[in-house]
Amino acid sequence: MPEVSIKEVARLAGVSIATVSRCINSPEKVTERTRIKVEEAIVRTGYSPNTLAQSFRRGRTNLIMVVLPSVGDPFFTAVMRGIRTAARAKGYSVVIEETQLNTMTADEIGAMLVSKQTDGIILLASMSPFGTEILSAKSRRRLPIVVGCETISSELADLPSVHIDNVAAAKEATNYLISRGHERIGMIYGQATSLLTKDRELGYRAAMKQAKLPIRKGWVAEGQLTIAGARQATRELLNHSYCPTAIFCANDEMAIGCLHEVKAAGLAVPGDVSVMGFDDIRYAEVTDPPLTTIGQPAEEIGERVMYRLCRRIEEGQESNNEPEIVPHKLVVRQSVAPPRA
Amino acid sequence: MPEVSIKEVARLAGVSIATVSRCINSPEKVTERTRIKVEEAIVRTGYSPNTLAQSFRRGRTNLIMVVLPSVGDPFFTAVMRGIRTAARAKGYSVVIEETQLNTMTADEIGAMLVSKQTDGIILLASMSPFGTEILSAKSRRRLPIVVGCETISSELADLPSVHIDNVAAAKEATNYLISRGHERIGMIYGQATSLLTKDRELGYRAAMKQAKLPIRKGWVAEGQLTIAGARQATRELLNHSYCPTAIFCANDEMAIGCLHEVKAAGLAVPGDVSVMGFDDIRYAEVTDPPLTTIGQPAEEIGERVMYRLCRRIEEGQESNNEPEIVPHKLVVRQSVAPPRA
């Protein structure tokens, strides 16, 4: 079955290709009689316009691309739901590009960005320095890009973004731990080479400082954003000569690993060690014990980031590139208790 | 900064656009001297070919699309890794389309399929009946499609696929439960309206039958593939007048919900009730207790499905559309024990 083009339809309907095009794109400009003839020819041939040709001709694709670091990260479920809701309302389709930070090549992402395959881009990933370079090149081209969820390097501060106040949220988490009586509080952050969770670390440090609590050497460990990494980090924390009574994890994924490792060491949570997460992914309420964490309005972030992108696309450069801050909230469950006296 | 086209580069380099094109696509056909001139012009202008125009002209995009139901499903992490590995080896980019089953419209998926925006499609989702209709329309067009992971409706049996033997695997899981002494075994399956997990249910039923064990009314509950749904289903199972001593969940996501609900009811796992999952997602080894489950070679599935798709693209219709079966394995951890005597 050879691809049928607009010509074939025109021939069959006995009209010009211009008329066929009009029937599809602005039917009100066409006589009913003509429209019917054409529609008939369309069903007969099974014609459907070549999207590539359309996009090429129109100079727009009606497609927006969401770039995220990993499919399989439960946090993105709700963000995507929000993005999709907004996209539908605005008539866009969305497509997802996964770029493992360690896997992504300049060509890959550069190609997507530079070429006009997409009308706009939502970045749900904090980029490695390598990626950063690509992006700034791109931002020069003023392609519509909006950043969601994560703070990005300062060079990219001119990109609009929507996210929670990660510093304040982490501070609140730490303060909660402090308010429950903890003084020896350790932290597991993401990756040393990435900005991701950096603000959360900052918030933790700020809270400790403000409470005049020391952060001992070795209390801040790298969890690599993975369960395995967090388990390793937890082991180190547990073996610390001055072992923390509470561990603040920069995200729930790592908190899940931490929780497990503490228990595997024969310690009770929160009896011996309290554990706190961040994100409130769907698994947080079914861990054992259920995880106390910071909730992000993920779906709202998704919606807002999409609407923001639309504004950018429609109005060109936005004058106001202030980050849009959405509220987080402390979700108290059962993984935190006062330290043993 | 206006988009610069091939013309501008040609003008600057003092050559024809054909030569610029050749420099980019087959540099060996061009004098070194010319090539250098052109390359210079390219960097000076910051030119990069319009991918849309290229794809349109060439009639191929070098893009393959992966369709999956939810980006936040941890099972897909490894599958995508495999797909990506193979795609890189074959020179394809991959893009992901998320279609929540309840959200997807015929237009959405139909458009992607029919238009030439993509050279091929990998389906990682068992489609609802609605989706099925679209697909068979599509398969008539012989667009290259390969199905990964899940059995699909019989109408679509002509599509090539790669997956484990779900029936055999579920049977093995159930037999394991039986071998540990269980006779009252309940099951939580996915959704009544979907084929997803249907084979797993079949395997469970087959094993029970073979062992001459009855399946009481109410022992097979719908978990909707979600934690919340599984919790609800678990409650029903627990309240059953003849309560199962073991619950086989059709996937780990639901097993996590089940585990939590059993414990929330004050029962011990596996002391009072054994729980078994399916998939071996990364959280399975850190649940409490660690989950006994069926492991799928997710990354291998990803690789194979991609290679299979490539073959389809390259050779047109494949003569052999037998499903490709990959091995599963029983992963014994600690959520199953003999029933209380």
Add this chain to the structure above:
DNA sequence: CTGAAAGCGCTTACAG
């Protein structure tokens, strides 16, 4: 309302 025609940015035989 409809058609003829130009043109989007590229690639690729075809000559030379």
Add this chain to the structure above:
DNA sequence: CTGAAAGCGCTTACAG
């Protein structure tokens, strides 16, 4: 090795 030219499938002023 290089250029002139055709053409991919569509959309959209421009006439009529």
